[in-house]
Amino acid sequence: MPYVNIKITREGATAAQKAELIKGVTDLLVNVLGKNPATTVVVIDEVDTDNWGIGGESVTTRRRRGQ
Secondary structure (H helix, E strand, O other): OOOOEEEEEEEOOOOHHHHHHHHHHHHHHHHHHHOOHHEEEEEEEOOOHOEEEOOEHHHHHHOOOOO
């Protein structure tokens, strides 16, 4: 039973986009590894940019500077 956890920043990914990610990842596991889609789990976690750090600072701070 594959378990895939996708983490994205919380910035307005639509329900349709998330559904496409779930389907796409499931299809990839079926096509590449022959996994059963009925037992493939995909979880999408949305993280506030204040809680996501890169290079010692939050994504919020980096984006304010245009990075």
